[in-house]
Amino acid sequence: MKLTLLGTGSPGCYPNVYQSAAAVVAGETSIIIDCGGGATQRLAMACAAGQPALDLKNLNTLILTHLHPDHSAGLADFIISTWIKGRKEPLVIYGPAGTEEMVEHLIQAYKIGIAEHWETESPTPHPLKYEVIEYTDGEVFSNSDISVTAHRVSHGRMETYALKFVTADKSLFWSSDTQPHPAVIEHGAGVDVMVHEVYSERGLHLPGIFHTPPNYFRRMHTSTLELGDIANQTRPGRLILQHQMHLGPVSDDELVQEIADIYDGEIVFGRDLDVFEI
Numbered sequence: 181m182k183l184t185l186l187g188t189g190s191p192g193c194y195p196n197v198y199q200s201a202a203a204v205v206a207g208e209t210s211i212i213i214d215c216g217g218g219a220t221q222r223l224a225m226a227c228a229a230g231q232p233a234l235d236l237k238n239l240n241t242l243i244l245t246h247l248h249p250d251h252s253a254g255l256a257d258f259i260i261s262t263w264i265k266g267r268k269e270p271l272v273i274y275g276p277a278g279t280e281e282m283v284e285h286l287i288q289a290y291k292i293g294i295a296e297h298w299e300t301e302s303p304t305p306h307p308l309k310y311e312v313i314e315y316t317d318g319e320v321f322s323n324s325d326i327s328v329t330a331h332r333v334s335h336g337r338m339e340t341y342a343l344k345f346v347t348a349d350k351s352l353f354w355s356s357d358t359q360p361h362p363a364v365i366e367h368g369a370g371v372d373v374m375v376h377e378v379y380s381e382r383g384l385h386l387p388g389i390f391h392t393p394p395n396y397f398r399r400m401h402t403s404t405l406e407l408g409d410i411a412n413q414t415r416p417g418r419l420i421l422q423h424q425m426h427l428g429p430v431s432d433d434e435l436v437q438e439i440a441d442i443y444d445g446e447i448v449f450g451r452d453l454d455v456f457e458i
């Protein structure tokens with residue numbers, strides 16, 4: 181199994197960090213997780229850097245963990261660009277309740293451009309094909325290469341799922357956005373890789389830096405201290421941080437150190453276009 185981080189960002193816009201998205205490749209199967217702004221561009225970069233499995237024309241499986249814009253703002257681009265680049269198979273978009281409505285609105289919003297590509301002489305000889313499958317807890321996707329299960333977590337009132345990817349001999353747990361939740365402990369225990377979101381506990385307490393009420397982060401996300409505790413309970417082979425929220429002048433190393441102070445396993449500060457062999 182190979183994991184490529186496409187975007188490790190959150191709602192804020194940063195010069196070198198795109199919004200949340202990643203790719204998991206196992207055997208002949210490529211699965212995209214989330215589709216924040218810039219995800220399609222990052223896929224083109226990853227493909228150009230030597231990953232033909234992420235060639236846009238071959239991508240037909242996307243799983244949205246939830247419908248926050250920083251995880252879905254690149255969706256119209258992905259649906260249309262994979263088609264224009266030659267995707268022949270229907271794109272299957274898995275997502276929680278509301279995904280179908282979102283996709284239909286996007287297709288409507290771009291109907292003039294889609295029709296122009298399809299109805300005039302253009303390099304798109306196949307109609308735009310897609311399917312939406314709304315999922316809840318349990319199996320989302322399975323074939324001979326890999327199985328993916330969804331586990332409801334707690335992210336304010338937003339219906340959100342962590343994802344667990346399992347191959348014949350490896351496992352990967354993707355937390356998505358969540359406050360500490362028992363499903364992470366239960367299904368993330370002992371995995372080869374856990375990819376988890378995180379905010380800096382220290383950053384949260386820096387005065388006057390960030391104007392969102394601290395309770396917001398407590399309710400929606402997981403702090404460095406909480407993640408250290410989760411890692412101690414689950415002991416993943418490797419802990420990869422993504423969707424990092426510094427919340428103030430906290431360096432990347434300092435954010436990692438906040439976790440390392442209480443957890444002695446391997447911790448990696450994930451960056452856009454990092455590739456991990458699992």
Ligand SMILES: [Zn+2]
Binds near residue numbers: 200250357423
């Ligand atoms: Zn997010």
Ligand SMILES: [Zn+2]
Binds near residue numbers: 246248335338357
């Ligand atoms: Zn979110």
